[in-house]
């Protein structure tokens with residue numbers, strides 16, 4: 001008995017420690033925005049958001065007070081953890097205090113992001129906070145696509161905040177739209193968002209040109225999802241205030257690269273069998289919608305789109321080749337729930353492949369083909385706040401662990417849940433191992449972070465093999481090339497019309513479908529509907545489970561989609577009519593369903 005007691009003592013102490021830790025974690029979790037010292041106007045604005053924000057995330061709990069105190073901050077926190085509000089809220093609060101104090105010749109705050117998409121996303125967020133707070137502040141977004149006279153007009157005043165890319169600041173400086181001396185006099189806060197990408201997107205020279213004019217008193221904030229040599233380089237380049245804090249290392253804040261609310265799976269299959277496996281996942285409904293699928297080449301994305309179409313599965317593609325208006329519009333349509341499957345080609349992955357002397361002839365060819373057209377400021381994945389993506393599928397594995405983290409981070413955003421499924425061929429096993437060790441996955445210690453996908457049986461795969469292989473043969477290289485050219489032509493035409501439309505109706509959120517069928521023939525009925533006799537009982541059960549989980553989450557996309565579509569039908573197509581519709585209506589369906597996503601429960605898949 002006493003033996004047992006002595007043996008129990010360390011265990012009891014450990015338990016007590018664990019309880020104390022849990023209590024203090026709970027207390028931290030209970031912390032409110034008021035306790036962080038946030039202005040009541042901002043708190044009210046957060047409550048009024050489409051998805052009301054009531055409780056700070058861990059990164060916000062630590063970053064907001066530090067930024068309010070005027071410290072330089074380097075914040076590294078996982079994707080989807082709320083880094084944008086972590087810097088925007090205190091930044092605005094500081095501008096509330098200083099606005100109107102003296103006549104400025106340049107903006108007080110610069111927010112630098114790596115891509116046009118992010119520029120729009122952050123600008124939307126900051127403008128909506130300013131509107132809700134009813135304060136006399138102005139934020140503008142500047143992109144390199146704007147002409148010099150438009151840049152001058154946007155900078156007249158000057159606005160209090162600019163959201164832009166480093167290349168655009170350089171353009172403004174060289175065109176005289178911004179004066180270096182004015183920046184030196186006026187700049188109070190400089191934010192480098194997605195700092196880990198700014199250098200890899202080739203902005204080093206532009207940043208160096210700007211840093212020469214950043215005054216020493218300026219508060220600098222670096223936000224990033226992954227740590228890298230580039231972030232260290234930027235730290236040295238920009239931060240001059242000695243208070244530099246890397247948040248995960250202070251106050252015991254735990255941080256993993258991938259949020260806990262995302263379940264990660266993988267499936268081993270040969271390259272030839274990837275089409276078959278993705279068909280099984282989608283057609284047998286073994287993953288929850290909405291689904292974001294990643295490929296490493298644009299040709300592959302079209303091959304996949306055409307292949308899925310033959311089975312009656314419609315999807316949209318998103319890549320750097322498309323005009324910016326179309327890309328923004330595709331993102332809006334997907335976020336609003338107008339289609340369930342988006343196939344994205346992450347340009348950074350193809351860039352990395354090229355640098356690494358990638359062996360795939362296909363990639364080299366498509367790269368040569370697209371070289372002049374790819375938009376250098378495009379970031380399809382990194383930092384973009386995709387809404388309600390429940391599943392991310394890596395059709396092709398990313399080429400680096402950081403790429404994996406950014407891709408998977410498009411699901412499980414904020415407090416919502418998500419899952420990822422990676423299709424891994426033998427050639428890609430090494431990268432899977434790299435990713436696992438980067439994430440600290442250790443099967444021997446039972447920390448199986450990326451687990452084998454449990455719901456897809458061999459029988460289910462084999463039942464579709466004949467159809468899939470036969471259909472895959474019909475998606476020829478010529479068909480892929482034609483579909484890609486046709487899509488690009490359509491989108492260029494759309495883009496011009498959309499540009500005119502949105503210029504006339506900047507708040508009009510009327511949406512288009514981007515999941516148009518590209519193949520000329522409709523899907524054959526025997527491919528569109530999976531006959532019941534092909535399905536084994538395990539697969540039927542799995543599919544039922546996924547549907548139940550979706551229903552429990554209130555994520556009934558078809559209902560939501562129908563809502564959006566019927567509204568869409570009623571409102572006129574901006575490509576045809578350019579009418580102004582009530583701006584918020586199209587998004588109501590999404591808002592309702594977004595509200596159902598604010599729970600933390602983990603799901604089966």
Ligand SMILES: Nc1ncnc2c1ncn2[C@@H]1O[C@H](COP(=O)(O)OP(=O)(O)OP(=O)(O)O)[C@@H](O)[C@H]1O
Nearest residue numbers: 055056057079080081082083084225383385413414
């Ligand atoms: N305190 C909060 N409570 C609930 N949702 C939040 C909160 N803060 C932010 N969000 C939501 O979480 C989502 C992700 O936030 P955000 O885009 O800032 O993530 P991030 O950390 O910048 O991710 P990434 O590194 O991928 O860019 C957004 O939709 C945002 O509105």
